[in-house]
Amino acid sequence: MRQWLQIIKESTIGTTPTADSDNSIWIDIEETDPAVNLTPVMFNIRSALPRRGVTNRISGSAQDTISGTINTALYHEHANFWEATVFEPTVGLSPLYLPSLPTVTINRGWADDGGTVRYEQYKRCMLSGYTLTGSNEGAGAPIRLSVNVIGGEYNSGATISPPACTAFPTHLYLWSGVDFKLDNTSLKSYIRSISMSVTHNVAPRMHANRYPDSYGYFGWNPSFQIGMDMFSHAYRTQFLDIRTAFADAIYATNNKLELTYDADEKVTFDFYNALFSALDPQRPPGGDHTQNATIVPYYDCTNYDMTCTITNPA
Numbered sequence: 001m002r003q004w005l006q007i008i009k010e011s012t013i014g015t016t017p018t019a020d021s022d023n024s025i026w027i028d029i030e031e032t033d034p035a036v037n038l039t040p041v042m043f044n045i046r047s048a049l050p051r052r053g054v055t056n057r058i059s060g061s062a063q064d065t066i067s068g069t070i071n072t073a074l075y076h077e078h079a080n081f082w083e084a085t086v087f088e089p090t091v092g093l094s095p096l097y098l099p100s101l102p103t104v105t106i107n108r109g110w111a112d113d114g115g116t117v118r119y120e121q122y123k124r125c126m127l128s129g130y131t132l133t134g135s136n137e138g139a140g141a142p143i144r145l146s147v148n149v150i151g152g153e154y155n156s157g158a159t160i161s162p163p164a165c166t167a168f169p170t171h172l173y174l175w176s177g178v179d180f181k182l183d184n185t186s187l188k189s190y191i192r193s194i195s196m197s198v199t200h201n202v203a204p205r206m207h208a209n210r211y212p213d214s215y216g217y218f219g220w221n222p223s224f225q226i227g228m229d230m231f232s233h234a235y236r237t238q239f240l241d242i243r244t245a246f247a248d249a250i251y252a253t254n255n256k257l258e259l260t261y262d263a264d265e266k267v268t269f270d271f272y273n274a275l276f277s278a279l280d281p282q283r284p285p286g287g288d289h290t291q292n293a294t295i296v297p298y299y300d301c302t303n304y305d306m307t308c309t310i311t312n313p314a
Contacts, residue, residue, distance in 0.1 A: 003110040004162050005034050005070070009085055009102055013214065014124040014153060016105040025081045026167040027072050036068030036106055036122065038154045064210050066122050066152045073142040074132065075169035076265045080313035083267075086127035086147060087308040089200065089220060100217045101126055101200060106149065109160040121158030125151030126215055128202045134175040135193035135227075143173040143259060150204060153211035171314070173267070177260040180226065182235075182274060182295075184254035192290070193227040196257060196269070222271070222306045223296045224257065230281060230289035239276040250275050250298065266311040273298035273305070 008024040011017055027034070040061035047057040074082075084090075089099035106122045129148040134140055179188045199221045204212030242249040250273045257269040278294040297305040 002162075003029065003034075004108070004160070005029055006107040006160065006163070007070075007081075007085075008105040008107070009081065010104055010124070011102075013103045016121075016123055023081075025078050025169075026163045027070060028075070028168050029070075029072060032071045034068065034070050034108065036066065036070065036108065036149050038120070038122070039065050039067070041065055062210065063206060064154060066125060066149065066154065066211075068149050070147045070149060072145050072147075074145045074173045074259070074267070076171035076173065076261045076267075077169035077314040079267045079310045082130075082145070082147075083308050083310050083313075086130050086200070087198075087269075088306065089217065098217075099219070101128075101202065101215075103151070103215070106152075107158065107160040109162060119158050119160050121155040121160065122149075122151060123153040123155055124211060124213070125149055126202055126204075127200075129197070129199040131198075132196040133194065134178055136175065140193075141175045143175065143178070150202065151212060169314075171261050171265060173259045173261055179256075179258045179260070180224075181254065181256050181258070183251040187226075187228060190229045190231050191226055192229070193225075194257070195225040196222070197225070198222045223277075223294060224271075226293045226295060228291060228293065230283070230291045235276065235291070235293065236279060236281065239279040242275070246275075252300070253303070255297070264312050265314075266309075268309045268311070269306055270303070270309070271297035271306040272300035272303045 005027040006024060007027065008016055008019050017023060041063040042059055042061045044056060045058040046054050048054050085102055085104055089101055092098040103124045103126055106125055108120045109117060111117050127147050128150045131146045132143060134143045178194065179186055180191055180194060201218040201220060203216040205214045205216060206212050238249060252273055255271050255274045259267040274295050274297055276293055277296045280292040282290045299305045
């Protein structure tokens with residue numbers, strides 16, 4: 001089935017700007033259905049009626065929810081868009097420096113089995129979290145990106161022209177371009193898998209509309225899950241140092257996840273006060289000794305907890 005999906009960053013919530021190369025991207029959905037759907041929130045009235053007693057009488061809907069997940073791979077041409085919309089919160093102006101996220105419009109079009117083209121447009125949505133994954137398995141070579149969607153306002157009258165072939169990106173990030181550093185020590189030759197997860201604590205605000213007309217932003221939860229060789233017991237020692245003091249258990253600076261397409265095209269997540277919140281050793285007598293780590297950054301008054309930098313954004 002032919003299908004296309006576009007995301008446009010909104011400057012004003014609920015207003016879809018004219019799409020251009022700076023504020024929009026066409027998603028390479030590969031063979032995965034972008035499961036972003038409208039669901040009416042239904043009410044039900046049960047009444048005491050003759051010959052039946054209490055039974056269903058009226059149903060309807062005055063509110064909608066839109067939710068779902070977009071699965072794709074990470075391309076350098078899209079990195080700057082993701083950084084602006086979901087990779088990290090924007091920081092407001094002084095003196096409050098309030099964090100937030102922008103809203104987006106999602107355009108979706110497809111040709112059904114009968115050859116009829118269908119359209120859906122969802123405005124004032126928000127990208128509420130994401131997961132970046134990669135592994136040493138051959139099929140896991142591309143760095144995968146999964147983005148969560150909440151919101152928004154359904155526009156049933158939209159039509160969306162399909163993209164040109166040249167609209168799709170080609171600079172794909174691969175597992176071989178991954179490096180993970182703790183205290184400036186590279187673990188590139190020891191890591192077997194990585195999953196970086198971020199959840200933005202966002203609350204849609206419903207008023208007398210079918211859709212959320214504003215959002216509350218209340219923080220975020222970044223973390224890393226790393227599978228790696230048990231090449232050193234130093235990390236086990238560092239993990240157990242939380243029994244003494246927080247300061248003893250953290251790697252304060254020089255921590256990063258770096259994704260490299262080539263020497264001048266990179267996505268870098270710098271994180272601070274990195275703590276092993278879990279470290280699960282695996283020591284099978286007949287196999288490699290490995291360890292699965294969960295690493296969480298903590299806030300640093302100078303550097304924040306985690307930041308994202310795009311080298312030479314496309």
